Every structure is written in C-alpha cells, then in structure tokens.
Amino acid sequence: MMDERELLVLGLLMVQSQHGYQINDFIEKNMGRVSDMKKATAYSLLKRLDKAGYVAVTVEQEGNRPPRQVYAITAEGEAHFLALLRKSLGAMENLTPQGDISIMFMDHLPVDEVISQLEKRLSKVKDYIETLRTVPPHCHNVGIDLSIKHRITLLECDERWLNETIAALQDGTIRFDGQ
Amino acid sequence: MMDERELLVLGLLMVQSQHGYQINDFIEKNMGRVSDMKKATAYSLLKRLDKAGYVAVTVEQEGNRPPRQVYAITAEGEAHFLALLRKSLGAMENLTPQGDISIMFMDHLPVDEVISQLEKRLSKVKDYIETLRTVPPHCHNVGIDLSIKHRITLLECDERWLNETIAALQDGTIRFDGQ
DNA sequence: AAAAGAATAGTCACGCATGACTAAATTGTT
DNA sequence: AACAATTTAGTCATGCGTGACTATTCTTTT
Numbered sequence: 001m002m003d004e005r006e007l008l009v010l011g012l013l014m015v016q017s018q019h020g021y022q023i024n025d026f027i028e029k030n031m032g033r034v035s036d037m038k039k040a041t042a043y044s045l046l047k048r049l050d051k052a053g054y055v056a057v058t059v060e061q062e063g064n065r066p067p068r069q070v071y072a073i074t075a076e077g078e079a080h081f082l083a084l085l086r087k088s089l090g091a092m093e094n095l096t097p098q099g100d101i102s103i104m105f106m107d108h109l110p111v112d113e114v115i116s117q118l119e120k121r122l123s124k125v126k127d128y129i130e131t132l133r134t135v136p137p138h139c140h141n142v143g144i145d146l147s148i149k150h151r152i153t154l155l156e157c158d159e160r161w162l163n164e165t166i167a168a169l170q171d172g173t174i175r176f177d178g179q
Numbered sequence: 180m181m182d183e184r185e186l187l188v189l190g191l192l193m194v195q196s197q198h199g200y201q202i203n204d205f206i207e208k209n210m211g212r213v214s215d216m217k218k219a220t221a222y223s224l225l226k227r228l229d230k231a232g233y234v235a236v237t238v239e240q241e242g243n244r245p246p247r248q249v250y251a252i253t254a255e256g257e258a259h260f261l262a263l264l265r266k267s268l269g270a271m272e273n274l275t276p277q278g279d280i281s282i283m284f285m286d287h288l289p290v291d292e293v294i295s296q297l298e299k300r301l302s303k304v305k306d307y308i309e310t311l312r313t314v315p316p317h318c319h320n321v322g323i324d325l326s327i328k329h330r331i332t333l334l335e336c337d338e339r340w341l342n343e344t345i346a347a348l349q350d351g352t353i354r355f356d357g358q
Numbered sequence: 359a360a361a362a363g364a365a366t367a368g369t370c371a372c373g374c375a376t377g378a379c380t381a382a383a384t385t386g387t388t
Numbered sequence: 389a390a391c392a393a394t395t396t397a398g399t400c401a402t403g404c405g406t407g408a409c410t411a412t413t414c415t416t417t418t
Contacts, residue, residue, distance in 0.1 A: 093278020102267035157336035
C-alpha cells in the first residue's frame, strides 16, 4: 500500500522533475482514478524519499513568488523505482477487498433493504464504468490504457454479480435464515 | 476502511460477547480472507468502541489466570452496527484498487520481463481461487457464502484479464512505445 | 523435576495519512 | 483603488495501524 504510493510518486518523477504542488495537482486531477493519496501525504512522502536519497531537492525562486522545492529522481531512485515496479507487477493485489465485510453480515438486515442498498451500489458501479469509458486513450503509454481497461473489466464483472445477486434475492433463490 | 474494521468487530460481537484474544483469533483464522487487521489494531479498536459507548467492557477472572477484558455490544452499538452496515452495503468499494499503479508504469520495463511478472501474478491468483473454493459452505449464514462467491467471481475475472493481456503482449497485439 | 516451547492476553513506541490551517500572489469585481 | 475570491505552496496536530515487546500459564520433552 505504501509501496504503491512510492511507486506512483517516483513514476511521476521518472517523466520529469516536479515540485510538490505539481505532483499533488497531477494526482488529484489525472490520477484521481487510481490513487486517493492526499496532498499532505504527497509532501511527506517526498520528504521521506529525499531522506532516503531517492530524490534530490533544489530550491527554485521564480519571480518574487515564495521559493519552491523542486524534486528530481536520482540514479538510486530510478533503481528503486524499477525494483518496486517488478515487485508490484508480480504481486497479487486486492487480497482483502473493501466492501465485502458488509456482504458477510447482510443477514442482519431485512431482505428488501439489502436489495435496495445493493441497487444503490449497482448504480454507482454503472456510473463509474461510464466515467472510465470516456477517458481518452493515452497514445504514448500502453500501461495507462491497460490499467483503465483492467478497471473497466473488473467493474463490469462486479456489475454482473450484483445483477445476479439482486435477482436471486428477489425471486427467493437466496433465502435468509429465519425470514 | 476504518468503518469496515469497525463493522467487522461489531459484527463478531453481534453473535456473542468476546474477549480481545478471541476476536483476534477469529479474525486471523476464519476471517483472514476478508481482513488483514492485526491484533494490536483489534485491541485499540475495542478501546475506541468502548469509549464511544458501543461496547461494554467487564473484567472476568477465570481460575488464577490473569484477568481478561470481555467485550459485549450495547444497544447503541447495535444501532451503530446496522447504520454502518447499510452505508457499506450501498457504497461502491474498491475505488482505487491496489496493484494497478504498477500496470500503469509497465512501459518502464522490457516486454518479456513484464510478461514473466504477470505470469507470477497469474499463478498467485489461481492458487488463491483454489484456496477459496475449498472453504466449506457456511450453512446458517447466507452472507458469508455470498461474499466468498463474490471474491471468487472477481478473481476469475482477473485471471481471464491476465491471460488475455499476457497473450496480447506475447503476440505483439500490444506493443510498447520505442521497443 | 527442569527446561523449552507454545498458547493466552495484552501494551507501547513509532511511523504513516490526513483534515484543518496558514499565507503569499494572482485574478476578478465593483 | 479597494476588496474578495481563487490559485499556489506548503505545515502541523492528531489519530489510526502495527511490529515488537512483555508476561503469565499450559504442555511437552528430556
């Protein structure tokens, strides 16, 4: 989890040196779909990466604006980035997915309420798939396009599962104990 | 994320009062598949829930063993549990899945190395599906069985995606820029 | 019976993540 | 020209999560 954030920040610095605000801005605007990292976290991560020697900081004065820290990846940083990348590519994500705990305990609510909540979830999933579909293809970067396709594929699978589960709850194929 | 852990602990207490060790033991052994919560976290969560009035603590002395805290859910705790459950059932999980950052940056590695890492990932996914398939059905609790089926469904989808992606990388349907 | 190992039941210091805050410069408004 | 709003660029206190540690009891082994 922490590794992934390190990977993301180092990956952005692999393309070009950036200052803290730029990195945060990019994460919030373009990468909002793949990371929920917050601004303060990006800054503290950069500080840690600097201390570890993976990034080099220089201070830049532009006009009479306040001085900014500019972060650039070092040679060790690049090596570290590649090591993290290999490790993360070969690992299985998602060992403990969020949202499944509530499925486990659904028996504690009446069936019709479970159905209406799952319908809410379903409509959110549909909306999100639509949003992802409208992301324009990123020509010079196969990985980004692949990762978006990956997300869409998994969400479509979840959509199917939700539809089937709601149907099974409605027609009584799935029955709660004692209801 | 924190809500899910609260939901899990309160859910366990909905069935019966437990002491800290029992809860942790249950999470580690039976729930290891759905939560990676650690022992110390369970204890600190219980302390917080106590302070919030959602659980009541009594000290129990058994034989000449050291005294144990026994945690029981209160009426407010049950109400809170049901509120969390509704909220979590109706929410879309997994907005930012782990493991996808590395997909985004795969362009930084040579194609054949990407393929071999994805093959590693694929074999882990397959193994995990096998493990989940051997979990015995839990007769009196529809939710638990459903959540396991959900996991398997999503993992099978990921397995298909990995197979397709590896194939596309191998036969050159997907090409890296400049390679 | 003595020592080693495992199970039981926690505590605590430390590190990461973040909401809330600060503060200057720039742009827009009247 | 004066004032407000927005953008830019951070900092900091606080809270959550956990690895590592403590300490007692129970169970084997030798």
